Amino acid sequence: MEGVLKVNKSLCDVCGTCVSVCYVSAIVVKEFEINIDNEKCIKCLNCVKVCPFEAIEEEEK
Amino acid sequence: MIKQIAPYYDVVVIGGGPAGAVTARYAAENGASVLILERDREVGIPVRCAEGVSVTGISPFIEPDEQWICTMIKGASLHSPDGNFVEMYNNGDGYVLERRIFDRALVDLACSKGATILTKADAIGFTKNNDGEISGVQYRYLGKNYSVNCKIIIGADGIESQVGKWAGINTTIKLEDLETCVQYTVNNIKINPELCRFYFGREVSPGGYLWLFPKSEYSANIGIGICGIETKPNIGPLYYLNKFMEKNFPNASVSYTVGGGVPTKHGTDFVADHVMLVGDAARQVNPITGGGIVQAMIAGRICGETCTKALQANDFSKKFMSEYEKRWDKVLGANQRFMYSVKSSFIKMSDKKFNSIVGAVKSINQDELNLHALFKVALKEEPMLVAKMATSFLASKIKFDW
Ligand SMILES: Cc1cc2nc3c(=O)[nH]c(=O)nc-3n(C[C@H](O)[C@H](O)[C@H](O)COP(=O)(O)OP(=O)(O)OC[C@H]3O[C@@H](n4cnc5c(N)ncnc54)[C@H](O)[C@@H]3O)c2cc1C
Ligand code: SF4
Numbered sequence A: 001m002e003g004v005l006k007v008n009k010s011l012c013d014v015c016g017t018c019v020s021v022c023y024v025s026a027i028v029v030k031e032f033e034i035n036i037d038n039e040k041c042i043k044c045l046n047c048v049k050v051c052p053f054e055a056i057e058e059e060e061k
Numbered sequence B: 001m002i003k004q005i006a007p008y009y010d011v012v013v014i015g016g017g018p019a020g021a022v023t024a025r026y027a028a029e030n031g032a033s034v035l036i037l038e039r040d041r042e043v044g045i046p047v048r049c050a051e052g053v054s055v056t057g058i059s060p061f062i063e064p065d066e067q068w069i070c071t072m073i074k075g076a077s078l079h080s081p082d083g084n085f086v087e088m089y090n091n092g093d094g095y096v097l098e099r100r101i102f103d104r105a106l107v108d109l110a111c112s113k114g115a116t117i118l119t120k121a122d123a124i125g126f127t128k129n130n131d132g133e134i135s136g137v138q139y140r141y142l143g144k145n146y147s148v149n150c151k152i153i154i155g156a157d158g159i160e161s162q163v164g165k166w167a168g169i170n171t172t173i174k175l176e177d178l179e180t181c182v183q184y185t186v187n188n189i190k191i192n193p194e195l196c197r198f199y200f201g202r203e204v205s206p207g208g209y210l211w212l213f214p215k216s217e218y219s220a221n222i223g224i225g226i227c228g229i230e231t232k233p234n235i236g237p238l239y240y241l242n243k244f245m246e247k248n249f250p251n252a253s254v255s256y257t258v259g260g261g262v263p264t265k266h267g268t269d270f271v272a273d274h275v276m277l278v279g280d281a282a283r284q285v286n287p288i289t290g291g292g293i294v295q296a297m298i299a300g301r302i303c304g305e306t307c308t309k310a311l312q313a314n315d316f317s318k319k320f321m322s323e324y325e326k327r328w329d330k331v332l333g334a335n336q337r338f339m340y341s342v343k344s345s346f347i348k349m350s351d352k353k354f355n356s357i358v359g360a361v362k363s364i365n366q367d368e369l370n371l372h373a374l375f376k377v378a379l380k381e382e383p384m385l386v387a388k389m390a391t392s393f394l395a396s397k398i399k400f401d402w
């Protein structure tokens, strides 16, 4: 499945942990929200693994 | 342009945490004009921290004030997976802080030396001049984009740091060098308010530890960090923390929940032309304890002093400002590398090993039990490793060799 990553806002704490493990800078904190650029994302799933609240979900395109 | 904000500052600091505040203070103290940009609406909030520091660690930076001292810590207990524990005193005192007030006090100190702060200001990139040289910072404030010119940009923007990336410094953290954390602030418990507790073991907190830092006799920060390579779907820090709470404090009520990440390996580069990184942005955290407040302040002081020298010399090249990196290495580098090597073995330790070490340490008479005694016992059990790890929990081994 070629999915896209989405942040579940009701789980996300905007803690920035996911940002720190992304090699391609596909995630940033932007005005109090986490923003994932799926064009840049290489689907390594590092962010998914370290999110303390498991707020990053893979969805079908 | 925003009223009160000038078009130019010598130094623009991105991030108003301890690293940014202390850097700003030492730069401003020596005459630099300094602007701090902070994304959040208020300095110090949200608190993503267990709030534990050693008294000797922070005393060079700020006069103690009961407004931000929540509890005085006299000792620590180390708990092995089998439920055994050992209490240790005689290792120097600690504080559990009120960080929202503490962080603000550090910023106030910087402002009292002449720095300016703007909150709700989210830095979004650099500006460059016609030669492609960095000339300032772009930021968003109340829905609009602004820019401010400067000579030096300080990336004090925490775990989520972008400043290093903008400057071409690789700050990405490997999963094995990251602790993923969740913390509850709880009340309705009954604890010794002078004792910090640490719980170890793969069952409890794989590749990390679980902490209880008292905020009073009835409340505490209880949190956990597990290594980034140890998570599985639905089995992350929250799972382990809830398991612990059910077992140990089933009646606790949770008044505050936060997540966060702690880097356990410092970055290799802190400096680029016109740019310096400090604190969590430079991954300057104690690899074993995860403590980063004191490290951020030490680095902040050196970084702030380097700003002064660069401004005097009118030289903002990576080469010139690398003096910061060299001084940091002299004060903290060896300690950090040593701790990191200990941590690398620590995260692989078996529960059996934890049990036998705590068991052996228990046989020491309480009056004689200090880190030195613990060191001797643990050395027998696990040569080289564990005692040194324990040493780092309480004693600040850092020499203040400015
Ligand atoms: C769960 C947990 C428990 C911890 N417990 C302890 C402990 O007990 N003792 C200890 O010493 N350390 C502890 N730490 C580590 C400690 O919190 C950090 O090391 C410390 O806060 C680092 O300070 P800093 O100034 O580098 O970063 P921070 O305090 O994170 O400050 C960074 C600031 O930059 C701002 N920012 C980020 N990006 C931008 C931008 N683009 N524009 C404007 N502003 C921006 C952020 O809003 C933030 O205010 C803990 C960490 C966690 C996650
Ligand atoms: S790690 Fe999870 S909770 Fe933290 S900012 Fe990223 S998505 Fe949100």
Ligand code: SF4
Residues within 6 Å of the ligand: A005, A021, A022, A023, A024, A025, A026, A027, A036, A040, A041, A042, A043, A044, A045, A046, A047, A048
């Ligand atoms: S999956 Fe990997 S590349 Fe994609 S956003 Fe997450 S960390 Fe970045």
